[in-house]
Amino acid sequence: MKNYLTSLFAETAQKLSYLKEIQITFDRPKVETHGDVSSNAAMLLTKMLKKNPREIANEIIAGLNIDSTIISKVEIAGPGFINFFFQPVFLIEKIKNILDEQDAFGKSKKHAGKRANVEFVSANPTGPLTVGHGRNAVCGDTIANLLEWTGYEVDREYYFNNAGRQMRVLGDSVRLRYLELLGDVIEFPEDYYQGDYIKSIAESLKSEFGDSLRNESAEGKFKEKAEKEIFLDIEKTLQRLKINHKNFFNENSLYEEKKIESLLKTFADKNLSYEKEGAIWLKLSELGNQQDKVIVKSTGEPTYRLPDVAYHITKFERNYDLMVDLFGSDHNATYPDVMAALQALGYDSSKVKVLIHQFVTITQNGEIVKMSTRKANYVTLDELTDEVGADVVRYFFNMRNISTHMNFDLALAKKHSDENPVFYLQYAHARICSIIRTIENENLTASTDHLDLLIADEEQKLIRKLHQFEEEVLLAAEYFEPNRIATYLEELAASFHKFYTFCRILGTEKNLAEARIALALATKIVIKNGLSILGVSAPERM
RNA sequence: GCGCCCAUAGCUCAAUUGGAUAGAGCAACAGCCUUCUAAGCUGUAGGUUAGUGGUUCGAGUCCACUUGGGCGUACCA
Numbered sequence: 001m002k003n004y005l006t007s008l009f010a011e012t013a014q015k016l017s018y019l020k021e022i023q024i025t026f027d028r029p030k031v032e033t034h035g036d037v038s039s040n041a042a043m044l045l046t047k048m049l050k051k052n053p054r055e056i057a058n059e060i061i062a063g064l065n066i067d068s069t070i071i072s073k074v075e076i077a078g079p080g081f082i083n084f085f086f087q088p089v090f091l092i093e094k095i096k097n098i099l100d101e102q103d104a105f106g107k108s109k110k111h112a113g114k115r116a117n118v119e120f121v122s123a124n125p126t127g128p129l130t131v132g133h134g135r136n137a138v139c140g141d142t143i144a145n146l147l148e149w150t151g152y153e154v155d156r157e158y159y160f161n162n163a164g165r166q167m168r169v170l171g172d173s174v175r176l177r178y179l180e181l182l183g184d185v186i187e188f189p190e191d192y193y194q195g196d197y198i199k200s201i202a203e204s205l206k207s208e209f210g211d212s213l214r215n216e217s218a219e220g221k222f223k224e225k226a227e228k229e230i231f232l233d234i235e236k237t238l239q240r241l242k243i244n245h246k247n248f249f250n251e252n253s254l255y256e257e258k259k260i261e262s263l264l265k266t267f268a269d270k271n272l273s274y275e276k277e278g279a280i281w282l283k284l285s286e287l288g289n290q291q292d293k294v295i296v297k298s299t300g301e302p303t304y305r306l307p308d309v310a311y312h313i314t315k316f317e318r319n320y321d322l323m324v325d326l327f328g329s330d331h332n333a334t335y336p337d338v339m340a341a342l343q344a345l346g347y348d349s350s351k352v353k354v355l356i357h358q359f360v361t362i363t364q365n366g367e368i369v370k371m372s373t374r375k376a377n378y379v380t381l382d383e384l385t386d387e388v389g390a391d392v393v394r395y396f397f398n399m400r401n402i403s404t405h406m407n408f409d410l411a412l413a414k415k416h417s418d419e420n421p422v423f424y425l426q427y428a429h430a431r432i433c434s435i436i437r438t439i440e441n442e443n444l445t446a447s448t449d450h451l452d453l454l455i456a457d458e459e460q461k462l463i464r465k466l467h468q469f470e471e472e473v474l475l476a477a478e479y480f481e482p483n484r485i486a487t488y489l490e491e492l493a494a495s496f497h498k499f500y501t502f503c504r505i506l507g508t509e510k511n512l513a514e515a516r517i518a519l520a521l522a523t524k525i526v527i528k529n530g531l532s533i534l535g536v537s538a539p540e541r542m
Numbered sequence: 543g544c545g546c547c548c549a550u551a552g553c554u555c556a557a558u559u560g561g562a563u564a565g566a567g568c569a570a571c572a573g574c575c576u577u578c579u580a581a582g583c584u585g586u587a588g589g590u591u592a593g594u595g596g597u598u599c600g601a602g603u604c605c606a607c608u609u610g611g612g613c614g615u616a617c618c619a
Contacts (some may be wrong), residue, residue: 027558164619281617424567430581435595439578487557491566501582
């Protein structure tokens, strides 16, 4: 509908040249009595033309070449909105498109030929993924799906660091638990990793090597084994949620391939860094940021900023058109440094889109549970998936805008899992599947020959909702907002449930019944496609 | 102290990125199954969009200040 109007207005702009001066946008009014599509063009022009908006609207309408077989009515409303009402005949064409395109309906070629990198999860292998990581994992994967639906070729990437202090502590935690298993009396420091998974890693080392690791260093077999096992667990956890990364990028490779070294040299050559008190500093204050930051400590060890910049440079070198980073809000202070550095080095940092999601607050019996991998007082993503299932987990994290703080009462989530809206969507899909099973025995079939019979209020609303899907996918991808799809699907399912209640198929005249089946089938396709973007299954029976 | 983010119905969240009368679900109340799945549908009730001011044809949305919360503010990642 909007595409049609856009070309209609472009044609009119040949006559009314002032239309070229403004960015004409079309909105879908909230209230249906305001039509299918509305334009605020007249109001935007009031200042420029110094005329009453309604007067301008009249002029625009007079200039439009309106085909009354497509548009049934144009009106001026309120302060100067131009509202367009479309003919039902025009709308029903969409049902045919949906039935033709099936699984591909909603996909666009908008960004065909472009490549995107989505970096998400990126948790270091120090322990199981927590519910907090779950939000990152699910949103990242869904954003990747959305980009694919708009034509991007997407690489899902996981960046990790298996060196440094936290990994030494991890290795030593395993070493101590191992010695404990051998019967030694150990003192386990409070700031070591307390979780039971450390013990089970120690156990598997013991059964593999007996007591031969008694004099092994923390950074040897212990760290190695811990990293391997934990990574296996992380991948398994993610796979349960249908998340598969293509690339696992090890920070260490940046050192091995001398990327860090050469970046340091580049900073020095470009006069972007300096030495002070034995450390190397980056001149971030000259690049518009708050203050200079250390990139190499006086001990000679780099801080995270240096490899982060080097890492992003590899993304540029890998020729991505779009690079998405998804972080928790604890990273909100770090990325401006990386961006500024990239820009100073001549990279187009606008190709990097940093998304910050707010934390998930877990409450248990009304008390906020503070989570820390060290202290092992977290709730794991696996436990959550065990409890409510993968579909509910994915839907739950996808249904809210990432910028909002999420509150999550564990007890309540377990008890009321039936009330999760995901079931409402899946139920609509299962109902349609049930209809299909039934009509097979009734000598009925889906037909698009008499779609013009679909004039009931519930039918028309459902058809209009179906029209919206392609646009919602584009918008959700453009704004990186998976929750838009969830919201849309809830509205679509609501429209369907109403249609189902009031527009019966059995016992209705054959042509109408078969048109209704076609509408139901189209709805099934759109629900399924929407759910597949969210990574949620579409069951045939419930 | 400073920086980023957040505040919408009793609860959890929407609101087409500045549009017309702020909408759903849950919880509460009243109804609807002898025909396609009642995990559904219909109705009632629930709001000074945290507060104050500003910007304009028009503000939940933008700006300023205030209040309350989250995350940072390291030669940790």
